[in-house]
Amino acid sequence: MQKIYIAGVGQTPVRENWEKSLKELAGDAALLALADANLGYPEGIFVGNMMSGSANHQLQLGALLADWLGMHHREGFGLESACSSGAAAFRAALMAIASGELSSALVIGVEKMTDSPLAEITANLATAADADLEGDFGVSFVALNALIMQRYMYEYGWKTSDFAAFSINAHANAVFNPNARFRKAISLSDYEHTGMVCEPINLLDASPVSDGAAALYLTAAPPTKDRRISVAASSAATDTISLQNRTNSLRLSAAEKSARIAYQQAGITPREIGLFEYHDAFSIMAALSLEAAGFCDPGQAPRLANDGSIALNGRIPVATMGGLKARGHPVGATGLYQLVEVALQLRGETGQTQVEAARWGMAQNIGGSGSNIITHILHQG
Amino acid sequence: MQKIYIAGVGQTPVRENWEKSLKELAGDAALLALADANLGYPEGIFVGNMMSGSANHQLQLGALLADWLGMHHREGFGLESACSSGAAAFRAALMAIASGELSSALVIGVEKMTDSPLAEITANLATAADADLEGDFGVSFVALNALIMQRYMYEYGWKTSDFAAFSINAHANAVFNPNARFRKAISLSDYEHTGMVCEPINLLDASPVSDGAAALYLTAAPPTKDRRISVAASSAATDTISLQNRTNSLRLSAAEKSARIAYQQAGITPREIGLFEYHDAFSIMAALSLEAAGFCDPGQAPRLANDGSIALNGRIPVATMGGLKARGHPVGATGLYQLVEVALQLRGETGQTQVEAARWGMAQNIGGSGSNIITHILHQG
Numbered sequence: 001m002q003k004i005y006i007a008g009v010g011q012t013p014v015r016e017n018w019e020k021s022l023k024e025l026a027g028d029a030a031l032l033a034l035a036d037a038n039l040g041y042p043e044g045i046f047v048g049n050m051m052s053g054s055a056n057h058q059l060q061l062g063a064l065l066a067d068w069l070g071m072h073h074r075e076g077f078g079l080e081s082a083c084s085s086g087a088a089a090f091r092a093a094l095m096a097i098a099s100g101e102l103s104s105a106l107v108i109g110v111e112k113m114t115d116s117p118l119a120e121i122t123a124n125l126a127t128a129a130d131a132d133l134e135g136d137f138g139v140s141f142v143a144l145n146a147l148i149m150q151r152y153m154y155e156y157g158w159k160t161s162d163f164a165a166f167s168i169n170a171h172a173n174a175v176f177n178p179n180a181r182f183r184k185a186i187s188l189s190d191y192e193h194t195g196m197v198c199e200p201i202n203l204l205d206a207s208p209v210s211d212g213a214a215a216l217y218l219t220a221a222p223p224t225k226d227r228r229i230s231v232a233a234s235s236a237a238t239d240t241i242s243l244q245n246r247t248n249s250l251r252l253s254a255a256e257k258s259a260r261i262a263y264q265q266a267g268i269t270p271r272e273i274g275l276f277e278y279h280d281a282f283s284i285m286a287a288l289s290l291e292a293a294g295f296c297d298p299g300q301a302p303r304l305a306n307d308g309s310i311a312l313n314g315r316i317p318v319a320t321m322g323g324l325k326a327r328g329h330p331v332g333a334t335g336l337y338q339l340v341e342v343a344l345q346l347r348g349e350t351g352q353t354q355v356e357a358a359r360w361g362m363a364q365n366i367g368g369s370g371s372n373i374i375t376h377i378l379h380q381g
Numbered sequence: 382m383q384k385i386y387i388a389g390v391g392q393t394p395v396r397e398n399w400e401k402s403l404k405e406l407a408g409d410a411a412l413l414a415l416a417d418a419n420l421g422y423p424e425g426i427f428v429g430n431m432m433s434g435s436a437n438h439q440l441q442l443g444a445l446l447a448d449w450l451g452m453h454h455r456e457g458f459g460l461e462s463a464c465s466s467g468a469a470a471f472r473a474a475l476m477a478i479a480s481g482e483l484s485s486a487l488v489i490g491v492e493k494m495t496d497s498p499l500a501e502i503t504a505n506l507a508t509a510a511d512a513d514l515e516g517d518f519g520v521s522f523v524a525l526n527a528l529i530m531q532r533y534m535y536e537y538g539w540k541t542s543d544f545a546a547f548s549i550n551a552h553a554n555a556v557f558n559p560n561a562r563f564r565k566a567i568s569l570s571d572y573e574h575t576g577m578v579c580e581p582i583n584l585l586d587a588s589p590v591s592d593g594a595a596a597l598y599l600t601a602a603p604p605t606k607d608r609r610i611s612v613a614a615s616s617a618a619t620d621t622i623s624l625q626n627r628t629n630s631l632r633l634s635a636a637e638k639s640a641r642i643a644y645q646q647a648g649i650t651p652r653e654i655g656l657f658e659y660h661d662a663f664s665i666m667a668a669l670s671l672e673a674a675g676f677c678d679p680g681q682a683p684r685l686a687n688d689g690s691i692a693l694n695g696r697i698p699v700a701t702m703g704g705l706k707a708r709g710h711p712v713g714a715t716g717l718y719q720l721v722e723v724a725l726q727l728r729g730e731t732g733q734t735q736v737e738a739a740r741w742g743m744a745q746n747i748g749g750s751g752s753n754i755i756t757h758i759l760h761q762g
Binding site for chain 1: 382402403404431432433434435437438439440441442443444445447448452453454455456457458459460461462463469472473475476477478479480481482504505507508509511512513516615617618619620621622623626634635638748749752753
């Protein structure tokens, strides 16, 4: 694929936001990205969103936002792949530019979840599972992840407290991110004394239901040198949608495939990755993601979390702005928050959580219980 | 954009289908397209759908169908732009192939509407409108179209019975389409004596809520000569999402733009178009679509309908397999039914409704009340 650049980024604070409609929330992130790029209107809009039809009674987000932003007559579409909808929109925009149909595009991810009662949100999230094989039996998304975590602990001998380090790291980094939902450090004792959500997943293993929007401005023309962040790799792969059909529920085979292809495209190995924005919707997904991306052997991720490897000065910094766990997880926007954060890191603009000398950053966005996984590698220079 | 071919097509009968789940319905159309192409599995899946999250409690259709079809690990996404979601998925797949990321793709459109009570379907359809400016005030989609039709009659002096010819033509053609919802001819008297839905739109002005799925197999490699149907043009444009913000509610400016660009891409004029699968969700949309695509001046479309121009042997045959009106309108699938029908016409496989010597065929898919319009031109040879 031809070289495509990220000329601008924007994001709204992740929180409960009852003052703005979905359109205004997405529009705010888009306006920030447009101002940051300062290149005028792009030729098209790609919107990542999962549940606005149910949760906000609003679909057709492409035309909606083109209209709201004043991008008269420009084309716009919505992309959906559950929690990886954000990265799906990013990948669709990349392909649109590489095809020559567009020379620039705005990618917006938005989700407004907290207007709905919790039972409705849980039901909306469950639409990412197989309705015939999982949804109809009432299984929730946290339950699917709990099954995986239970099996992981049984198979590799870890205990729940071994997972605390993932959340402690995420919260420690979120303290310095003004857009994070939880700007509060947590301790092992907090983790051990919090409430259970679905055994063995406790409250501090789980990312929060949130409202938020993030946006990136993509262009085929190289921006000025200090903003020269390019997309070095883009790769997507699927796995069985239902957990019960997976040969090995402890391996994210779609992540393994998409990361392997991404490394090939970028011409690098995991060793060159300076930071990794992984999809820590639950601690167990953080672990499986690190393993699938080649940072350690299967079953060994809790060791990386506990020996300091995932810290800002460690071998592979993760969740550098709080991750899904502490920045928050507005599902359709998450993939773009990850990419905005990687871009800001490569631009050297993340202040106290800046990873030194990072030239390559990776973001991995997971849809469903591992059924649709999209990996992007960004490059500074 | 590089030349891309339609190597295979598939469609399920449009009807109330309570025997199959959304997945099975979409899968059936996909299997037919795969068998028709006979080229093995393509590299990716693009699914057009509008309301499965609400109506069928099922999202993540890309991974769902890749899994169900046995296309292990191949990438897949959902595309949404309300009633033009089908053409949006087609366009996204074209751009994916033209970008070089994929060499082939399956495009599937599916909608399963009749499981839900009518009030829910009406609410789901209204998510294509602006929730803040239209939806929250309870305006339905038929009401928006009724406002346009009322104004059109006032402005140009037509009466309701002048619109009957659009529906009579669609039903006459549907008689010969085994996949059509209504295989029954209607008369002017039927039209004049049917019930009112929302004045001036009556039951025979409106396309039926339906279940259905259609699929196309796209490939960069030229298929065998008798199947050499290529995509000569693909163009999308948006307009204001809310009707009240439109400068002129009687002009589909997004259709004018996307048709104009499509003709440029194909290097032809409306004169060369052998058949036009237009988006006759309501008779008034049929009229506006013909005008926007350049087949007559604004306000003159009812004349074309009444003077025989839109018949199979007329100047511009439309709705050759029944159109949305009589074939049926499973919203997210409609854009792909249109493209399947154009492809079959260009292959000369439509039997008694075959348009003689057509080498160029056009399909135009409309999202919302005219806010997201996508035009494709196919070419035989």
